[in-house]
Amino acid sequence: MAATKKILVIVTDDRRFMDLIEDTKRISEVNVEDYDAIYLTGGHGVMFDFPRSQDLESLMAQFYETGRFVSTVCHGATGLLNVTLSDGEPLVKGKSVTGFSWPEEELANRSQVVPCNLQGELKKLGANYSTADEPFETYVVEEGRLITGQKPGSARGVAEAVVRRLTAV
Template identity: 90%
Template sequence: MAATKKILVIVTNVDEYRKSGMRTGLWLGELTHFWDVAEPSGFSMDIASPSGGKVPIDPESLSHEVLAELNTGKRYENRRFMDLLEDTKRISEVNVEDYDAIYLTGGHGVMFDFPQSQDLESLMAQFYETGRVVSTVCHGATGLLNVTLSDGEPLVKGKSVTGFSWPEEELANRAQAVPYNLQEELKKLGANYITADEPFETYVVEEGRLITGQNPGSARAVAEAVVRRLTAA
């Protein structure tokens, strides 16, 4: 596999919870923190989504406090960067051969469209089975739930992974709004689901070419792990 120095980033198209009127979408920091590590390391990135087009952003990720705390404000103020979210390509338009790795961002919106996308499931399996790096952060791990490899087994079966935990869901006051418990769904597939000692601590699990981060604050560490893996390859 020839290195392309390119990473495919997947984002959601969903802007609301189905059980309530609350808004959701991409958690912006999970995109910007990854970008802030991968780009200076010499990697370029394309952004794709299940339906293509404009990407909604979770309004809570745009609050003044969050932008300041997570240091995402500079990217949010950058017109060129934010315009990348105005017209993303469809996942169905992606060619695996163009990329070294795939990275699935979170935000609660992905809970509704990532597991429903057969194009994403197929793409993830292709990335993994062709020796490429597969990575997720937070709710992005929902994109692993329906991925089946060519041997008929779930990609996550027997592998150590992490993702947004149920205690974190409760602390975020979203337990009643989400459609399922990501933590339990991963376990049902035979994954060895593990978490940090405390909610919202930075935590990354590396299982070979499968790299997963637990929560929004883990996006930068996921990027660092992906870059290390690609650089060492």
């Protein structure tokens, strides 16, 4: 706990960092040319927000179509559900991906409250969806410039994959 408090104090005492948090850009204000990759975090809340954001859909397509990396972890993959590329095809069609699985939703007692079956929706779009052998295991899938992680514990693996791929470019 003390280490967490120390980190919190360091972060909150960094005025530059806090200014960035307090003046966050709107998605529509993000210039793709300023970034090499995009990362969508997980959490059940994003299931309600990401699929409804046309600005996010457009941004994700721009990142992918300009040769940048697109990465998600856990429920962040809901941000891929409505992304259509310029050829009219879903971003995930024919691509290997992962995200929080339906059995994990059931085990977490969330299947009755989430807005969709992420696993099922990705498959409907033609994604080659896969999961770890056991629920809640760390699992990362890399398909070209699309990097996805299955659960919260996969965040580190996704980040490491993105960094590895960025430094190899």
